[in-house]
Amino acid sequence: MSIDPRVALSSLTAALEEHLVASASRRSDDDPxxxxxxxxxxxxxxxxxxxxxxxxxxxxxxxxxDTDDGDEDEDDEDDDDTGGGEGGGR
Structure with missing residues (x-):
């Protein structure tokens, strides 16, 4: 059973509004x-x-x-080192 896109959009809009309210009343850097x-x-x-x-x-x-992409960033750096581009640093 699929959800009506209008209902899902309304939920997304509400979630954005909740985030705005929470951000505006943030009590600390890691406010739950x-x-x-x-x-x-x-x-x-x-x-x-x-x-x-x-x-x-x-x-x-x-x-x-995806905030768990730490490994992907490292892979990108490795690709840069082996790409044979300028300033290989060797």
Missing amino acids: AVEAAYFGIADAFEVYAEALYDAYGEDLPLDLL
Whole structure:
């Protein structure tokens, strides 16, 4: 059973508004309310993207950032070292 894209969009909009409120009233750098709102946006975005695709075959022009990409950044640096570009540093 798929979700109506309008309902999913409404949930995404609400999640964005909740994040704004939490950010504006942040009590510390690691405020749990802001973190929860952040993940609420990510969850609502995924639901909306799936509902939009299921209903209309349409993709969004946005992707969520994967904050666990530490290894990918290291791979990119390794590729730069072996690419034979300028300033190889050898």
